[in-house]
Amino acid sequence: MNDNIKSGFVTIVGRPNVGKSTLMNRMIGQKIAITSNKPQTTRNRIRTVYTDERGQIIFFDTPGMNKPKNKLGRYMRNETNYCMNDADVICYLVEPYTFIGDNEEEIISILKNIDVPIILIINKTDMVKKDDILPIAKIYSSRLNLTDVIPVSARNGSNIDELLSAIFSQLPEGPLYYDEDTVTDQPVKVIAAEIIREKALHALNEEIPHGIAVIIEKFKKRAGKESITDIESTVYCERESHKGIIIGKNGSMLKKIGSNARFELERELNTKVNLQLFVKVNKDWRDNSLSLKNFGYIQDQ
Numbered sequence: 001m002n003d004n005i006k007s008g009f010v011t012i013v014g015r016p017n018v019g020k021s022t023l024m025n026r027m028i029g030q031k032i033a034i035t036s037n038k039p040q041t042t043r044n045r046i047r048t049v050y051t052d053e054r055g056q057i058i059f060f061d062t063p064g065m066n067k068p069k070n071k072l073g074r075y076m077r078n079e080t081n082y083c084m085n086d087a088d089v090i091c092y093l094v095e096p097y098t099f100i101g102d103n104e105e106e107i108i109s110i111l112k113n114i115d116v117p118i119i120l121i122i123n124k125t126d127m128v129k130k131d132d133i134l135p136i137a138k139i140y141s142s143r144l145n146l147t148d149v150i151p152v153s154a155r156n157g158s159n160i161d162e163l164l165s166a167i168f169s170q171l172p173e174g175p176l177y178y179d180e181d182t183v184t185d186q187p188v189k190v191i192a193a194e195i196i197r198e199k200a201l202h203a204l205n206e207e208i209p210h211g212i213a214v215i216i217e218k219f220k221k222r223a224g225k226e227s228i229t230d231i232e233s234t235v236y237c238e239r240e241s242h243k244g245i246i247i248g249k250n251g252s253m254l255k256k257i258g259s260n261a262r263f264e265l266e267r268e269l270n271t272k273v274n275l276q277l278f279v280k281v282n283k284d285w286r287d288n289s290l291s292l293k294n295f296g297y298i299q300d301q
């Protein structure tokens with residue numbers, strides 16, 4: 001570490017599904033936030049830490065911004081708002097297209113009223129030609145005061161070093177807030193629940209994924225056999241009919257979700273995992289304050 005190290009808080013915002021969580025994972029070099037091709041994958045702000053000889057960046061990944069449709073949606077929106085005003089830098093992520101829809105317009109109008117340096121990140125550049133990028137940069141630069149425009153591909157890692165340099169150049173000199181080995185403050189039980197929810201998101205279609213919540217009921221190293229972790233978890237959904245789909249014919253869907261989750265949990269925990277999944281219905285929980293609280297979606301700001 002040199003003397004003049006920099007540090008600060010960087011919030012990643014954008015529409016659902018633009019690749020915020022994928023990008024954050026890529027920058028810290030580890031998968032902490034779950035990702036999927038379904039919008040509204042991230043439900044809480046997720047704090048991670050990147051440290052190198054230049055200093056430390058504390059990232060906040062946030063739920064994608066769109067119009068809230070229920071109490072869960074309003075909670076998610078608050079999570080994002082909470083991380084914006086106090087940030088040292090906002091990373092505003094967009095897809096590589098010049099079209100600016102209503103949702104994007106709303107984000108732009110919010111960002112206009114925030115007095116924080118904004119770096120525009122054009123993600124998914126692996127999907128377009130190089131020549132397509134300049135017009136996108138021009139359109140957004142005409143709408144917002146941007147300190148930088150960085151095209152990247154979170155998927156294949158291109159230009160990530162340039163992005164990290166652009167972020168560091170905006171950060172003030174400051175202390176290391178976390179020790180050098182810290183990557184996240186997410187408790188391991190929360191990470192485990194999110195891994196299970198991710199596998200459910202990947203396996204299920206239509207409206208069901210949005211109505212899923214995962215609770216860890218038991219999480220324990222087996223007495224006398226520390227190389228095994230016993231995990232019991234309940235997958236909550238909103239309808240009896242959804243429960244049937246999540247369980248699948250002869251339990252096949254739940255088995256698939258369980259074995260995909262177990263595979264990743266074993267890698268994460270470095271032990272064998274004995275995973276038992278249960279499915280329960282909690283009708284319309286996304287609009288029920290008590291259920292939201294029980295599922296960990298608490299307004300604690």
Ligand SMILES: Nc1nc2c(ncn2[C@@H]2O[C@H](COP(=O)(O)OP(=O)(O)OP(=O)(O)O)[C@@H](O)[C@H]2O)c(=O)[nH]1
Pocket residue numbers: 014015016017018019020021022023034035036037038039040041042043062063064065123124125126127152153154155156
């Ligand atoms: N082609 C391509 N796909 C990407 C890239 N980055 C992310 N994706 C894909 O985009 C989808 C959404 O990624 P996420 O990281 O979950 O998006 P998000 O912005 O965090 O979404 P929410 O949490 O729902 O707001 C996933 O299928 C990713 O694999 C990229 O650079 N290129």
Ligand SMILES: [Mg+2]
Pocket residue numbers: 020021022033034035041042061062063064
């Ligand atoms: Mg996300």
